[in-house]
Amino acid sequence: MAAQTGTVLHENVREEIMRRVRSGEYEVGQALPSTASLSEEFGVSAITIKRALRDLQPTGILRSVPGLGTFVREHRRFIRDLDFSLTSHADALRLGLEPSISLVSLTREKIVDPAFDPLEPPGHLMLCVRKIIFADRTPIMYDTSYLPRSLDDAVVEEFGEKFIGDALRARGTKFTRTKLLIDAAPASEQARETFTIPNGYPTLRRLYRLDTTDKSFCVYGVTESPFDRLACMVELDAEPKKSRR
Numbered sequence: 001m002a003a004q005t006g007t008v009l010h011e012n013v014r015e016e017i018m019r020r021v022r023s024g025e026y027e028v029g030q031a032l033p034s035t036a037s038l039s040e041e042f043g044v045s046a047i048t049i050k051r052a053l054r055d056l057q058p059t060g061i062l063r064s065v066p067g068l069g070t071f072v073r074e075h076r077r078f079i080r081d082l083d084f085s086l087t088s089h090a091d092a093l094r095l096g097l098e099p100s101i102s103l104v105s106l107t108r109e110k111i112v113d114p115a116f117d118p119l120e121p122p123g124h125l126m127l128c129v130r131k132i133i134f135a136d137r138t139p140i141m142y143d144t145s146y147l148p149r150s151l152d153d154a155v156v157e158e159f160g161e162k163f164i165g166d167a168l169r170a171r172g173t174k175f176t177r178t179k180l181l182i183d184a185a186p187a188s189e190q191a192r193e194t195f196t197i198p199n200g201y202p203t204l205r206r207l208y209r210l211d212t213t214d215k216s217f218c219v220y221g222v223t224e225s226p227f228d229r230l231a232c233m234v235e236l237d238a239e240p241k242k243s244r245r
Contacts (some may be wrong), residue, residue: 009044014044021061023070031069032062043117063196067124094148100137103160104130104190111146118181119209121220127151129159132147133223142191164219165210174213181207184227191224204225 032038053070056062063073076193109128111121117167122196126146133141145164160166165175185205187197197203203224 003163009027009042009072010048010051010055013038013042013044013048014055017052017056018061024073030072032071034069052084057198057201064198065196066146077220079241100134101161101163102132102134103131106130106156106159109146113184113222115185115205115222116207116220119179119207119220121146126220127148127156129164131159132188139194141223141225142194143221143223145219147215147219155187169217175210176213177211179211187224187226191192193198195226197226 017026026032032053032223033041035046035049035053039046042049043128053062053064057064058106061073063072064070095177105128107130108125110123110125118119119135129145129147131143131145132139133143149162152171155167155171159172162170169175183205184202186199187201189204191197192199194203204227205222207222208220210221212218
């Protein structure tokens, strides 16, 4: 019988580990056996085991924690409306989520990421609010928002407890239009730390611009979410709207 190639070996290991996860043999949150143990069990090299484990991380099956090991990820995925930015607590509840936020930082920065260019951001310093958004105590989004620096300090202080949309609406801000740019991009350093995902892991990235009745007041931002954690849904009319004559 011909010897199996390294590629076949690592694929066999990968499929067996995936089977064990899906069958519940390896439970959510459980640490997998060490590389040495798996190597001995499967009768393959440690390199083959590491390759199989590495392949499973981008699929959302496993996550690696430096110094601790490889763990089974929770297979829960949240689905939300495409135009829903989680800036409103009421909207989150409407979608069946119990939302909460954790304020990461408040700084003053310019928008320098060229990905924002289609949204026509200003070139001056803005108030930058970074936060983690949770649904049912599970982190689902890392959000970076940019707002005018003219905001009252009392409103800014509320961002640590309220969603930006709720805080601004309570102060009389009226949103008129949302512009979205959605793509896939490698996770930022902050998102990698938030979701404990490896470098290069692709995320669902949504850049947005929220216009208000005050043309000089716009909110810009970007949210990042692992594909296995969050998905967007859009509903369109089946028939096109009649054009005006």
